[in-house]
Amino acid sequence: MIDKIDFKMFRSLLIGGYERLSSQKEWVNNLNVFPVPDGDTGSNMTLTLKGGLSGDGNIVENSLLAARGNSGIILSQFLKGFVDAVNHKDQIDTRDFAIAIKEGEKTARNAIRNPVEGTIITVMKEASRCAIQSSRREGDFIRLLENIEKAAKLTLKKTPEMLPVLKDAGVVDAGGQGFVYILEGALYSLREHNLENDIVPHISKRLHIWKTLASIENIYRIRNLLDIGNHMVKIWQNRTIGMDLAWERVLSLIKNRKIKTIPALKQFARRLISVWERKIEYKYDVECLVRGENIEKQSLEEEIAPLGDSILVVDTPSLTKVHIHTNEPERIFEICSRYGELDDRFIEDMEEQQHEFITAKQDTETEIHQKVIIILPGDGLCEIAKSMGAEVIKSSNPSTKEVLEYLNSEDFHFVLPANGDAIPASLQALKCSKKSGVVIPAKTIPEGMSALLAYNPELEPNENEENMKEAIKRVKTGKVTISARDAQFGEVKVNKGDIISIFCSEIKVHKSIKEAVFELARKMEGEIFTLFFGIDTKKEDAEALLVQLKKEFSEKDFELYYGGQPFYQYIIGAE
Amino acid sequence: MIKIVTGDASDIPEDAVKKYDITILKHPLYFGDEEVTGISPEEFYRRVKEGEMPRTALLPTGLLVDTYEKLDTDTILSIHLSSKMSGTYNSALTAAEMVKDKVKVEVFDTGLTTLGQGMIVLESAICASLGKDIKSVKSKAEEVKSRVKMVLAIPDLNFLHRSGRLGKGKALLGAMMRIIPMITYSGGEIVPFGRVRTESQAMEKIKDEIRKDFAKFKAERLKVLLGYATDDKICQELEESIREEFSIEELHTLQLNPVVGVYLGPGAWGISYYPMGG
Structure with missing residues (x-):
């Protein structure tokens, strides 16, 4: 139990918070839609905290000097209120800590000209309320921080309900998320645990999918996109509070029949896109320091207020920091210079930032990785499939459990049964695993191989699915085998040991393997015939047969590969 | 009138080259140490099929400088193959800088090669032949690049x-x-x-x-x-x-x-x- 902390320990909590935030800053950046979708909240908060922790130990002044952006300055004010409340003590208990958080929240709130609920300020408020309540019974810092973190997360989750722009954009508040990460990091530094980093679903990538949804006409592909949405929700839910809440929302709206038509669905997508792409009213983020004693903060604030929004004017005894979103940077500097000596002027073109943010090309790390898994019964077939980039399950008819073992990643899986009997197990496995993917219903080995060839890692999962399913239709399959038992197929009577050819559920008895293969070569249509010979067929015999085939059917193209499958002497694909 | 310069990594119909007065520079080409720049396709592919290993080099800056200076125009659009595939784009930038007192050269990265690059060259040349200014010709090139x-x-x-x-x-x-x-x-x-x-x-x-x-x-x-x-x-x-x-x-x-x-x-x-x- 930790019942007291000193300044050194407080600092190490803050370092924990900084480390967590800094490792998650891209995540926070990609939530940043309010007040301006410019994707820098995480970076700004990180810079602020880093500034506070470096230098001579004056956390308050250093963090203010380093503070960038709305959320950065709000965070620096939180630190100011917090530190001022405990500065006179060598050690503090949970009660002092809770009061300090309350003071931090108050100072931060007071700095904002027009506080908006549903942002970091709301998360701070609920965190401090919980801190006060919880500190009445909890003397242990770990328990206290656990409660605070829980309350903060709960509030964060509600931010879209409080601030409609967040709901439309399908995200929680970025600054609030940043604050939660700081609490998380602080808590985990007490527990001495490490947290895994989250994979960042970049906004540009997400918008791309929404844009596709807004523009396509094909109902089949829309369904497929929704599957991808489902997949993303699954990934993100496991890791942290849902990132793209819009997917969760749209999926539940469909489920509850609130969205019933494709146009309504597209309308939803368009609305989301328009929030991220909306035109910014005030183009520049302008910040500066005003140095001097007794600066009239109030009057400065009043003077710049008509020129923009997101105004923050905050101070320490020796300097004042000004932050505003405006279209007239020079006028702001001119006004500020009348109050004191200007320093550290900063102008950022947020329109440009926004453009880069929502159109940025992302590295492959953020793409949905795809994986093809094919079920094949022979070693030769497996080798061929591997050479074409698939993962292979060597089996004639695997159990659900066997398939399940291959569905172990966050990838989007394409399962190719290559065997009609293996389709149910494949479907069942995908369902049980709750992993994302689709079963491509290839019923034969040539169908499986064709589907595999049609796969292209450069394409989106829905395009691949379409191409692979198309590929299946292009290929026809014939088989040659020796009957294992006596049987009657319609008119055809087959005895055990008979050589038979099977094509399109038509079964024929032959005098020789050669005759069976020739029969298939005659019946099946296609330019190219691919023969896979089985484990019981000699390579020399297969090669001799190939020569004869080429001679007899000179207008057709034949290829021979060792398949190694049991039961079937030859499996032939024609396309 | 704006003149178009490119390299033979772009494939363009021959009559268009003449009609629109496109300057095509030849990339150096070698079999081993033997330089065969300008070799006929027939002979080239025959030797490749016989197993000889060819290689190419980027367009030399000097050649580009000479070409830019000798063309009878005050503005040139120099269109080249993907800068991720070849250093030619950079050579052209250097050359453009070197001649900037005599002639204005804009360098364009097609991000493509062969037929794709050829399409951009062709369309830009048609646009230039209509007497359009450099801004229009460049934006034509951009437009084609975005669609081709x-x-x-x-x-x-x-x-x-x-x-x-x-x-x-x-x-x-x-x-x-x-x-x-x-x-x-x-x-x-x-x-x-x-x-x-x-x-x-x-x-x-x-x-x-x-x-x-x-x-x-x-x-x-x-x-x-x-x-x-x-x-x-x-x-x-x-x-x-x-x-x-x-x-x-x-x-x-x-x-x-x-x-x-x-x-x-x-x-x-x-x-x-x-x-x-x-």
Whole structure:
């Protein structure tokens, strides 16, 4: 139990918070839609905290000097209120800590000209309320921080309900998320645990999918996109509070029949896109320091207020920091210079930032990785499939459990049964695993191989699915085998040991393997015939047969590969 | 009038080169130490088939400087192959800087090669021939670049692989079944377009893509360049079936320049198309 902390320990909590935030800053950046979708909240908060922790130990002044952006300055004010409340003590208990958080929240709130609920300020408020309540019974810092973190997360989750722009954009508040990460990091530094980093679903990538949804006409592909949405929700839910809440929302709206038509669905997508792409009213983020004693903060604030929004004017005894979103940077500097000596002027073109943010090309790390898994019964077939980039399950008819073992990643899986009997197990496995993917219903080995060839890692999962399913239709399959038992197929009577050819559920008895293969070569249509010979067929015999085939059917193209499958002497694909 | 300069890594119909007065510089080409720059395609592919290994070099800055200075114009658009594939783009930038007191040279990175680059050159040259200013010609080049697609079928990827320019196309290597690898370009680099088993499947796949782009750009007509290394049979078939389905503004079939053939090998063929209108 930790019942007291000193300044050194407080600092190490803050370092924990900084480390967590800094490792998650891209995540926070990609939530940043309010007040301006410019994707820098995480970076700004990180810079602020880093500034506070470096230098001579004056956390308050250093963090203010380093503070960038709305959320950065709000965070620096939180630190100011917090530190001022405990500065006179060598050690503090949970009660002092809770009061300090309350003071931090108050100072931060007071700095904002027009506080908006549903942002970091709301998360701070609920965190401090919980801190006060919880500190009445909890003397242990770990328990206290656990409660605070829980309350903060709960509030964060509600931010879209409080601030409609967040709901439309399908995200929680970025600054609030940043604050939660700081609490998380602080808590985990007490527990001495490490947290895994989250994979960042970049906004540009997400918008791309929404844009596709807004523009396509094909109902089949829309369904497929929704599957991808489902997949993303699954990934993100496991890791942290849902990132793209819009997917969760749209999926539940469909489920509850609130969205019933494709146009309504597209309308939803368009609305989301328009929030991220909306035109910014005030183009520049302008910040500066005003140095001097007794600066009239109030009057400065009043003077710049008509020129923009997101105004923050905050101070320490020796300097004042000004932050505003405006279209007239020079006028702001001119006004500020009348109050004191200007320093550290900063102008950022947020329109440009926004453009880069929502159109940025992302590295492959953020793409949905795809994986093809094919079920094949022979070693030769497996080798061929591997050479074409698939993962292979060597089996004639695997159990659900066997398939399940291959569905172990966050990838989007394409399962190719290559065997009609293996389709149910494949479907069942995908369902049980709750992993994302689709079963491509290839019923034969040539169908499986064709589907595999049609796969292209450069394409989106829905395009691949379409191409692979198309590929299946292009290929026809014939088989040659020796009957294992006596049987009657319609008119055809087959005895055990008979050589038979099977094509399109038509079964024929032959005098020789050669005759069976020739029969298939005659019946099946296609330019190219691919023969896979089985484990019981000699390579020399297969090669001799190939020569004869080429001679007899000179207008057709034949290829021979060792398949190694049991039961079937030859499996032939024609396309 | 604005003059267009490019290198022979772009494939352009010969009559257009004359008609629009396009200056095409020849990339140095070697078999071993023997320089064969300007070799005829027939001889080039014959020697490749005999097993000789060709290589190319980027356009020398000096050659570019000379060319820029000697052209009778005050503004040049110098259009080159993907800067991710060759240093030529950078040579051109350097050369442009060196001649800037005498002639204004804008350098354009097509992000493509061969037929795709050729399409951009062709359209820019047509625009320049209408007496448009540099801003319009450049924005024409940009517009074509944003729409043009090139797809190449390359039975033997080893030429590209050895050159280190295959990029993500490596995913197409190593198949133990006979396939025809197809590539396209994205962001100035090669990416897989697909794997097919027969030429007719390759053609179908290309036509599918054209259909998609046609719809995407709400296009009305197509401008098409078809190219082959040694055998024009497939290009003829492809031309026939494209003409059947799409309204064609212009279509040319060319033999790919040796400097491109170095990387694509003797079996290669392909298409670039530019969906117009809409």
